[in-house]
Each structure stands twice: as C-alpha cells, then as structure tokens.
Amino acid sequence: MSGLIHLLNSHGLTEDTIIKATFYGIAGLTVLFAFFVVIARNIFHSALSLAVVLIGVACAYLYLDTEFLATVQVLVYVGAIMTLFIFTIMLTADVHKKMSLKINPRVLLSAYAAALILIILIKIINAGPWLPEVKDAVPLDLAQLGRSLMTNYGLPFEVISLLSLAALVGAIVIGKTEKK
Amino acid sequence: MIPQNHFLILSAILFAIGIFGVLTRKNAIGILMSIELILNAANINLITFNKFQKTPDGLGQIFALFVIAIAAVSAVIGLALVISIYRNAKTILVTKINLMKW
Numbered sequence: 043m044s045g046l047i048h049l050l051n052s053h054g055l056t057e058d059t060i061i062k063a064t065f066y067g068i069a070g071l072t073v074l075f076a077f078f079v080v081i082a083r084n085i086f087h088s089a090l091s092l093a094v095v096l097i098g099v100a101c102a103y104l105y106l107d108t109e110f111l112a113t114v115q116v117l118v119y120v121g122a123i124m125t126l127f128i129f130t131i132m133l134t135a136d137v138h139k140k141m142s143l144k145i146n147p148r149v150l151l152s153a154y155a156a157a158l159i160l161i162i163l164i165k166i167i168n169a170g171p172w173l174p175e176v177k178d179a180v181p182l183d184l185a186q187l188g189r190s191l192m193t194n195y196g197l198p199f200e201v202i203s204l205l206s207l208a209a210l211v212g213a214i215v216i217g218k219t220e221k222k
Numbered sequence: 223m224i225p226q227n228h229f230l231i232l233s234a235i236l237f238a239i240g241i242f243g244v245l246t247r248k249n250a251i252g253i254l255m256s257i258e259l260i261l262n263a264a265n266i267n268l269i270t271f272n273k274f275q276k277t278p279d280g281l282g283q284i285f286a287l288f289v290i291a292i293a294a295v296s297a298v299i300g301l302a303l304v305i306s307i308y309r310n311a312k313t314i315l316v317t318k319i320n321l322m323k324w
C-alpha cells in the first residue's frame with residue numbers, strides 16, 4: 043500500500059489529490075445511479091441502482107469520519123431494506139413488463155420543479171454564511187456514541203424500539219391473508 | 223480535505239432527484255424508493271453538520287441513526303401496504319388504484 047502511494051507520489055500525485063479524486067468519482071457515480079433509480083424503465087433495475095446509491099452514500103459517510111454509520115447503512119439499507127424491496131417487486135410487479143417513462147407535461151413539470159428546488163438549494167448553500175468549520179474535530183468513537191444513546195438519548199431510543207415493535211406487528215396484520 | 227459545501231451539494235442533488243422520482247413514478251414501489259433517496263439526502267446533511275460544526279456528543283450521528291431506523295420502519299409498512307393493495311386491486315400503479323374513490 044505504501045509502495046503504491048510512493049509510486050503515485052513520484053508521478054506528482056499527493057495523497058490529498060487521490061482522496062479528492064476518489065470522493066468526486068464516488069459522488070458522481072452515486073448521482074448517476076440515483077438518476078437511474080428514477081428513470082429506469084424496469085423497476086427491478088431501478089431497485090439494483092438504489093443499492094449502488096446506498097453504498098455510495100455509505101462511502102460519503104466514511105469521508106465524514108462516521109465508520110459506524112457507514113456500517114449501519116450497509117447492513118440496514120443494503121442488507122435488509124433492499125432485500126425487502128426486491129421481494130416485494132417479485133411478489134407484485136411484472137418484472138418483465140417495461141414501464142415506459144413518456145415525456146408528457148406532467149413529467150416536464152416535475153422536472154422543472156425538481157430543478158428549481160435544486161437551484162434554490164445550491165444558491166442557499168453557496169450564499170449562506172455558515173458557522174466556521176471546525177478543522178481539527180475529534181471524531182466520536184463508538185463507546186461514546188453508545189454511552190450517549192443510553193444516557194442522554196435513552197428516551198428516544200426506547201420510543202424507536204416501541205415504534206419498531208408496532209411496525210412489526212402492523213406489517214404482519216396488514217400483509218396477512220384473510221381467512222374466508 | 224473536501225469542504226462542507228460539496229457534501230451539502232451532493233445531498234441537495236440526491237434530494238432533488240428523489241423529489242422528481244416521487245412526482246413522476248407511477249409504480250408505488252418506485253415512489254417508496256424515491257422516498258429512501260430523500261431520507262438519505264437528509265442523513266448526509268445531518269452527518270456533514272456533525273463533522274464540520276460543533277455538536278454536543280455526536281447529536282448528528284444519533285439523529286442519523288434514528289432516521290435510518292424510521293426509514294426502515296416506513297419501508298416495512300409501505301411495502302406491506304403495497305402487497306395488500308396488490309392483493310385487492312391487482313395493480314400497484316398509483317394512477318389505477320381507486321378503491322377508496324366513491
């Protein structure tokens with residue numbers, strides 16, 4: 043690994059440029075596949091692209107020094123939720139049937155609305171005077187995170203577990219077939 | 223290092239794509255997937271501010287964890303509803319579902 047970095051350094055590439063290049067590459071790929079999620083004609087393909095987007099977002103979490111959340115993202119989203127989506131697609135939609143995205147006024151209007159939201163958001167992001175960035179922030183380690191989940195944020199944590207239980211029971215009740 | 227604004231712009235792009243998907247998709251599963259995109263965009267924002275701003279004991283990370291949990295719950299309930307609708311209406315195109323229309 044250090045030999046590789048040395049080789050790249052000898053070609054005028056510093057570690058910083060490599061980090062930047064990988065980040066922008068991953069971000070571009072994420073956006074590309076996100077586009078694919080909303081315009082793919084086959085719903086199954088769009089589910090697979092969503093998995094790529096979720097992994098790309100997990101990589102962005104790694105760049106933000108939150109390894110635990112990247113792990114949770116891959117486990118929960120890519121592992122559990124994507125499986126659920128793919129099972130539901132197989133149970134309901136006709137996978138072979140192509141869903142054509144016709145360019146009609148409704149789609150154009152939605153594209154205008156989305157583009158407008160994007161432009162406004164980017165203008166706000168670039169204009170707003172943010173608080174100064176903390177340069178040498180120490181990333182929170184896992185033990186501290188767990189401790190604050192159990193002490194300061196104990197009540198929300200319990201509420202989330204109650205919500206999960208309710209969702210579990212509710213999903214079974216909604217999904218089961220009624221006996222005739 | 224990568225500046226804060228670039229993470230925020232990535233999040234804004236994902237959010238806008240998600241909005242576009244919610245507005246144009248006719249398939250109920252497609253709408254749910256677009257909602258997942260929007261929730262991910264929100265999560266990127268939370269974690270970005272957690273890194274670049276002073277936050278008390280990882281507030282952004284804990285918020286993001288709760289958002290992931292609620293996204294999982296909403297996906298489970300949404301997909302159970304989709305299956306139930308499919309069983310009753312034999313379609314999951316939101317333009318064709320009119321069971322509640324009087």
